[in-house]
Every structure is written in C-alpha cells, then in structure tokens.
Amino acid sequence: MDDPRSDDTLMLAYREGDAAAFEVLYGRYRKPLYRYFFYACGDRALADEFFQDVWSRIIQAKDRYRRGAGFKRYLFRIAHNRLVDHWRRAGRTAEEGDEHLDQFPGPDTEGPDSEAERDELRNELMNALRQLPPDQREVFLLQQEAGLTLEQIAQRTGVGRETVKSRLRYAVNKLRTQLSPGSETPEP
Amino acid sequence: MTEDKRDNPDTTGLDKLYRQAADAEPDRRIDEAVLGKARRSASRPRRRSLRHPGAWGTGLAAAASLVLAVGLVFQYGWQPTPESEQMKQFRARAEMEQADKPAAPAVGDSRKLQDSAEPTAIRESAELNRVQVTGARARDEAEREGQESRKTEADEARMAAPPPAEEDEERTPEAWLDQIRQLVNNGQMSEARYQVRLFRESYPSAEIPVEIREAVASDSE
Numbered sequence: 213m214d215d216p217r218s219d220d221t222l223m224l225a226y227r228e229g230d231a232a233a234f235e236v237l238y239g240r241y242r243k244p245l246y247r248y249f250f251y252a253c254g255d256r257a258l259a260d261e262f263f264q265d266v267w268s269r270i271i272q273a274k275d276r277y278r279r280g281a282g283f284k285r286y287l288f289r290i291a292h293n294r295l296v297d298h299w300r301r302a303g304r305t306a307e308e309g310d311e312h313l314d315q316f317p318g319p320d321t322e323g324p325d326s327e328a329e330r331d332e333l334r335n336e337l338m339n340a341l342r343q344l345p346p347d348q349r350e351v352f353l354l355q356q357e358a359g360l361t362l363e364q365i366a367q368r369t370g371v372g373r374e375t376v377k378s379r380l381r382y383a384v385n386k387l388r389t390q391l392s393p394g395s396e397t398p399e400p
Numbered sequence: 401m402t403e404d405k406r407d408n409p410d411t412t413g414l415d416k417l418y419r420q421a422a423d424a425e426p427d428r429r430i431d432e433a434v435l436g437k438a439r440r441s442a443s444r445p446r447r448r449s450l451r452h453p454g455a456w457g458t459g460l461a462a463a464a465s466l467v468l469a470v471g472l473v474f475q476y477g478w479q480p481t482p483e484s485e486q487m488k489q490f491r492a493r494a495e496m497e498q499a500d501k502p503a504a505p506a507v508g509d510s511r512k513l514q515d516s517a518e519p520t521a522i523r524e525s526a527e528l529n530r531v532q533v534t535g536a537r538a539r540d541e542a543e544r545e546g547q548e549s550r551k552t553e554a555d556e557a558r559m560a561a562p563p564p565a566e567e568d569e570e571r572t573p574e575a576w577l578d579q580i581r582q583l584v585n586n587g588q589m590s591e592a593r594y595q596v597r598l599f600r601e602s603y604p605s606a607e608i609p610v611e612i613r614e615a616v617a618s619d620s621e
C-alpha cells in the first residue's frame with residue numbers, strides 16, 4: 213500500500229485508465245474524508261451519503277484533472293462544498309445551532325473490555341465536538357483530517373485567515389478542556 | 401508555510417487524543433461501491449476535452465479542408481474548362497466546313513460533331529465510355545484543326561468570316577454578290593461556289609456577274 217507515487221501522479225494515472233492507481237489514492241484518503249463528514253455533521257447515514265457523493269464527483273471529473281491541482285485540496289474543497297450545500301438545504305447556517313449533534317451516534321457495537329476505554333474516549337470526543345459551533349468544528353476537522361494550513365482553510369471556507377486562526381484557537385481550547393484527563397464530560 | 405505553522409494554535413496532545421478517538425471509517429460495502437464505480441469508469445475510453453490542443457487541431461484541419469474544397473469548386477467547377485473552349489473552336493470550324501459541303505452530308509456531319517462535342521451534357525452514365533471515346537476523338541480533331549488554323553493564321557486574318565446562312569435573309573442581292581466577289585478574290589472558291597448556288601436558289605432571275613460565274617466555273621474544272 214506504500215506506493216511512492218504522489219497524489220497527482222496517481223490521479224493522472226487513473227485518468228489514463230489505471231484503476232489500481234485510484235485504489236491507492238482511495239486508501240490514502242478514505243478515512244480522513246469519512247471522519248471529516250462523520251464528525252462534522254454527526255450522522256452516519258449522511259456521512260455515508262456525502263462520502264460516496266464526493267468520490268463519485270472525483271471519478272466523473274477525472275478527465276478534467278490537471279497536474280499540480282493538489283489532490284488533497286481538491287478533494288476537501290469538494291467535501292466542504294458538499295457540507296455547505298447540506299447546511300443550506302437544511303435551512304441553517306454554520307453559525308446556527310448544532311442540535312443535530314444530539315443524535316451523534318455512539319459505538320456501533322459493544323466491544324470487549326479492551327475496547328471500553330476507546331469507547332469512552334470516542335464518546336468524549338463526540339460530546340466535545342458537539343459543544344463547538346459548526347464553523348469552529350469544520351476548521352478543526354479541516355486541519356486535522358485534510359491537513360490544510362490556515363491560508364488554505366481560509367480559501368476553502370471563504371473567510372479571512374485571521375478569522376480561521378481565531379476559530380481554530382477557540383476550537384482547540386474548548387476541545388482540550390473537554391478531553392483533558394480529569395475533566396468532566398458535559399451531559400448531552 | 402513555516403510562518404503559517406508558527407501561527408497555528410498549539411494542538412500538542414490534542415492531536416494524539418483526537419487520533420485515538422476519531423476512528424470512524426466507511427463501511428466495507430461503501431468501499432466496494434466506490435472502487436467498483438472507479439474501475440468501471442477507468443475501463444471506459446477517456447473523453448478528450450475540446451480544450452485539448454489535439455481536438456482543436458483536428459477540428460481546425462477539418463474546417464480548413466472544407467473551406468479549401470469549397471473554394472476549389474467555386475474557382476474551377478463553374479468556369480469553362482480548356483476542353484470546352486476547344487470544343488467551341490471545333491464546332492465553329494465544323495460549321496464553316498459544313499457550309500462548303502452539300503446539304504445532306506453536312507447535316508449528318510453536323511449531328512456527328514454535335515454528339516462528340518457535347519458528351520457529358522447529354523449522355524447518361526451508362527454511355528460514359530463511348531462518350532469519352534468520341535470526346536477524345538473530337539478533341540484530337542479540334543487540336544488538328546487548331547494547328548491548321550494557326551498555320552493559315554495570316555491568311556485568315558485577311559479573310560472576312562463567311563456570313564452565316566441565317567444572316568443572308570437580311571442581305572440585298574447586291575450585297576450578297578459583293579460578298580461572293582470578295583470570297584473569289586480571297587481564293588475561297590468552295591465557299592464562293594456554295595454561296596452562288598444559294599444565291600441562284602434565292603434569286604433565280606437575278607443576273608450573276610460574269611467574272612463571278614467564270615471564276616467559279618474555272619475553279620471547279
């Protein structure tokens with residue numbers, strides 16, 4: 213799975229008909245992209261839908277992909293736009309409430325005892341993310357999952373770099389407070 | 401980029417914590433659906449964008465070829481060809497000769513010449529070969545006639561063209577006799593005899609000058 217080729221090279225190879233190149237690319241970004249949707253909207257069904265939708269767009273538009281476009285930025289630009297579309301259609305803006313996170317799913321299955329701590333940590337993360345306003349939550353996820361810089365996030369979300377920096381600082385501080393050992397997780 | 405990292409809020413510890421907790425991933429069925437779609441798309445031939453230089457080049461070449469073809473058709477397709485000019489010369493010469501010959505054979509020759517002079521215009525494709533042969537023969541005759549006419553170019557320059565029969569209806573007997581006299585003077589005796597014959601048929605009671613009668617008679621002997 214450790215293919216030395218760059219994302220651009222893989223995408224261009226796929227454009228020329230190399231399906232195996234796409235599989236490598238998919239393996240690199242399937243988890244980050246899915247987590248971006250999953251923790252941003254807090255709904256597994258929506259995350260599934262958006263995740264497949266973004267990859268479908270990538271596949272359909274492969275012939276228009278150009279070298280140097282930056283696949284990761286390209287991928288998360290589509291993802292961000294998909295999320296914004298969802299929020300608009302749902303009739304809410306990023307500044308409005310985050311009550312949809314109240315339905316944030318827990319672990320799908322009860323694991324063995326060795327999974328107990330992981331489950332607890334997962335719940336804490338979900339609760340902590342739920343406390344964040346959507347705009348701060350998305351900035352945090354774009355940094356964590358897409359690895360974008362402040363400048364790139366600013367371009368992606370259409371706000372100033374200082375605004376992004378401020379949102380990220382607030383998000384990190386709140387999450388650190390919520391997730392630090394000994395801190396109490398607020399009840400949903 | 402370095403400056404950007406310096407500006408980033410400190411996430412030390414939080415990153416690791418997030419990695420441990422955020423382990424959500426897509427279902428295997430979703431993976432199979434996406435990869436299946438990708439494979440199907442990869443197996444289809446790639447669609448080339450119109451912005452691609454190759455596509456532009458092909459389109460431009462096709463358009464240029466079309467313009468060139470249309471231009472050639474307009475330039476050459478609607479103008480008389482050198483062959484048809486030769487045909488005209490040949491037909492004019494044939495009509496001149498017809499005037500020198502007796503009426504019945506002249507009609508036959510004229511029809512034969514007309515057949516060979518207008519091959520493509522009146523023949524169907526089934527007769528194409530025969531038309532081409534007669535057309536080639538006509539061209540050869542026209543060329544031969546052209547060479548002869550060039551040889552006697554100086555003489556013919558002095559000649560007055562023989563009047564067509566249709567124009568004779570407007571001539572007076574005196575003017576007609578003057579033209580016959582001019583033919584005798586120019587040495588065109590066959591044409592002069594033919595015109596004398598026509599004159600006698602048209603004006604049976606008219607007197608033909610003696611010099612014309614003697615010249616025509618002496619030349620026929």
